[in-house]
Amino acid sequence: MPSVAFQGNPGAYSEIAAKTHFDTAPDVTTRPCETFEQVFDLVAAGQVDFGFCPIENTLSGNFLPVYDLLLRRDVSIVGEFIAHDEHCLIAAAGTALSDVKLVYSHPHVLDQCEAFLKTLPATHVATTDTAGACQLIKAQNQPGSAAIASTLAASISGLTIIKRGIEDDANSSTRYIAIAKQAANPPSHVNAKTSMSVALRNQPGALFRALAAFALRDLNISKIESRPSSRAGALHTSTRQWEYMYAIDVEANASQQVMINALSNLEEFATKVKVLGCYPIFVPRGTPSSLSPFGL
Numbered sequence: 001m002p003s004v005a006f007q008g009n010p011g012a013y014s015e016i017a018a019k020t021h022f023d024t025a026p027d028v029t030t031r032p033c034e035t036f037e038q039v040f041d042l043v044a045a046g047q048v049d050f051g052f053c054p055i056e057n058t059l060s061g062n063f064l065p066v067y068d069l070l071l072r073r074d075v076s077i078v079g080e081f082i083a084h085d086e087h088c089l090i091a092a093a094g095t096a097l098s099d100v101k102l103v104y105s106h107p108h109v110l111d112q113c114e115a116f117l118k119t120l121p122a123t124h125v126a127t128t129d130t131a132g133a134c135q136l137i138k139a140q141n142q143p144g145s146a147a148i149a150s151t152l153a154a155s156i157s158g159l160t161i162i163k164r165g166i167e168d169d170a171n172s173s174t175r176y177i178a179i180a181k182q183a184a185n186p187p188s189h190v191n192a193k194t195s196m197s198v199a200l201r202n203q204p205g206a207l208f209r210a211l212a213a214f215a216l217r218d219l220n221i222s223k224i225e226s227r228p229s230s231r232a233g234a235l236h237t238s239t240r241q242w243e244y245m246y247a248i249d250v251e252a253n254a255s256q257q258v259m260i261n262a263l264s265n266l267e268e269f270a271t272k273v274k275v276l277g278c279y280p281i282f283v284p285r286g287t288p289s290s291l292s293p294f295g296l
Contacts, residue, residue: 001027003048004178005039008032008129011153013085015131017176018052021081034128036065040073043179051075051179056223059172060111066177067247068231070197070276077195077277079178082284084171087113089163090134090154091146097162101144104133109148116166122146134159175282184279185255192253193222193281196263198246199229199272206269207246213265214250217258223249247276254278 002025006014015030022028031048033039039051056062070077087109091100100122103110107126110117117124127133133147134157146162147153154161186192200206214221229243252259254275267273 005048009131011131011156060108076183078180078184105148188255194254195276220251
């Protein structure tokens with residue numbers, strides 16, 4: 001019976017995605033947490049089997065606190081999942097769209113619904129999670145208050161959906177990561193992605209040489225994100241301002257010789273390299289192997 005921690009209240013998008021990702025496991029249980037940090041703490045302490053967190057969205061960008069925790073904590077990424085999160089405007093029964101004066105939701109979700117929100121003469125209020133926004137307006141019972149959240153969150157809180165699909169892009173998606181105390185280490189024949197953090201010297205050509213370690217071996221970098229080195233904690237002691245760590249995703253299995261060589265090359269001139277995890281690349285279920293860019 002695997003246990004999975006997520007940030008938010010029951011009905012949060014992360015819980016919905018986690019249950020879908022782990023739906024082949026029998027009797028999976030989810031554990032809500034107030035913060036991403038609590039999710040990482042539970043995983044590191046072995047109190048849950050997995051943590052499940054959003055890492056990036058195609059509209060609102062990166063979840064930077066999750067990146068910072070990956071740099072600082074001793075956990076591994078063991079899986080990824082991509083989902084479309086349909087956003088709904090939710091309020092008490094009898095509330096009309098024209099009645100809405102306050103809209104509560106997570107900052108990323110407010111950003112993802114920017115165009116729709118511009119059509120409402122309403123004040124936007126940021127909350128720590130979407131399902132929690134529903135619980136908040138339910139408890140306050142204030143006329144004119146609404147939340148943006150999932151259909152499940154509306155059902156759990158006993159509220160009514162005023163409008164569905166209010167996100168700016170109907171094809172927007174959120175990428176989630178599963179983390180665990182132990183690395184996944186998929187076999188070399190598995191099409192996998194390797195995530196790492198890299199500290200470089202602040203000198204001309206440092207980033208170019210880091211990327212060349214993969215480019216010269218025809219390895220695709222699917223993601224690169226810079227974070228202030230001070231965010232890395234004990235992983236990297238910054239001696240000067242404006243020094244950065246780089247979180248890099250490479251579409252290659254860490255156990256393949258070409259990736260072993262690339263990492264060895266990278267370590268020759270990087271001041272620190274930490275593999276954050278190697279895990280199977282997400283492929284939507286039902287995707288024919290002929291249409292999958294990674295094979296099956």
